[in-house]
Amino acid sequence: MDNINNVIEFRNVVKDYGDFRLDNISFSVPEGSVCGFIGQNGAGKTTAISLLLDLINRDSGEIYLFGEPVDGKHSHLRENVGVVFDEMGFHEFLTAKQINVILKNSYKNWDEETFFDNLKKFSLPSNKPCGAFSRGMRMKLQIAAALSHSAKLLVMDEPTSGLDPIVRNEIMQIFREFEMQENHTILLSSHITGDLEKIADEVVFIDGGKIVLKGNKDDILEKHALLKCSNEDAAKISASVVVYAQPGAYGTEMLVNDAEACRRLYPGMVIEPSTLEEIMIYYVNRAKSGLL
């Protein structure tokens, strides 16, 4: 794919903290797509997002945002990026009105009217200090701000974690509306894979600082499947298609990475579609067992 069509591009990026290493990661997010960045807590999602936003220095590799390098010299690129962090980041004594004044003087494209419309839409008070907001309200406030300066890219780090299903659903609906507009791209980091399954086009799965799986979400879901069989039959399955097998007292459940081949080769066995969550769990278990 041509570089210009990739809104985000990581090329062999390394960040070493000593006790944790983001190890040579490469992936790209095409323009107009929703990319789900999945992985368990501590997998390296926040580190990668921090690198993308230039919050921390990388040790090696290259990162491109809208085709331009992220090297501390292109702060104007962030005009087009709306960011939502897992923590609010605004001082608790600030009201939405005051946040509007701060951001109005920070973004060239800040649209005050859109911001206050968003506040109304999300039922957020504009005169109340945001320290008094619930977690859901704090997230909505960040989203309201992120959507008020004509951003072309939304980068979100665990925006839905710790929220109840109703608020999560509301927030996912907001993301859908954003994504439906032309050339709008989303990078959404989460360990709640159910949310991503609903809206993601692309998936990047990171574990232990390494990219384990990346590609089109539908392709990934299509290729992977859960194969259930007896413990004796499990030995007959080709090791090349098995991601990880979990033997139990009544049989073995395994994740396979070529569902179609398995259906053809093992017609008598139960092969069920897998979810992103199951794929994530099996890959993590495989890594833990030292097979990866």
Add this chain to the structure above:
Amino acid sequence: MKGLIVKDIFCLKKQIVTFAFIISGVVAVAVMFALSGQFGNLSTAASELAKDGFDIVPVIKTAVMFFMVLPLVCTGNIADLFVCDKDASFYKVGASLPISLHKRVLSKFLTAFVFIALGLAVDVLMSAVIAGVSDIIVYSKCVSTFISLTACMMVFVSVVIMLNYAGVPAMYSSFAPVVIAAAALIALNAKRMITAFKNDDFSSMSRVVKSIIASVETKPFLFIAAAVCTAVICYFASVYFAGRKRGVA
């Protein structure tokens, strides 16, 4: 950058209230002190003590100056901004704004200098009022003194900001410039001090103190020049430190 300065001013809002409270108290006390020294009980006491050979006018003058300096000193608590940003994890939001690192650092310096300028303005105004109602202070000398002290405050906050960007905790960074200045003063006058203590003759020390006070009153441009140089050095050092850490507000 304007957005970050606005944010810093919101952060200093609490301090501005404290500042206004101190100013009102200080203005009242300083004016009363000056009026009393000119026309009231202090004036009477001064003339009676003068008959016995004691001149307390310099003491009254020093007391008035002490009260007047307080508003300026209050403006130097810039480390609070860093504590405030750290508590809110604002560094992530700040660093994700389309504002370059240089401007982000510059905004901190500008906020601090605006706040100090506010202190200077209050002091100059107070000097005019007190000089207008009494002979205790001379307006021009007072203004020179405050400009010199403003320069000292600029040096202080510049070093504090630099230390914060270098990663020194806010609670230590506020004391460090004072400790450094005191250490430098002692080191520069160590020989004189040792001799003074050995011979029990502090006249040379007294001359040093008097020359410093004279410089404060008569050579504000020297202090301003030193402050500008320090601010520029501290700014570039801050940008360097912030660049190493990147994620700073």
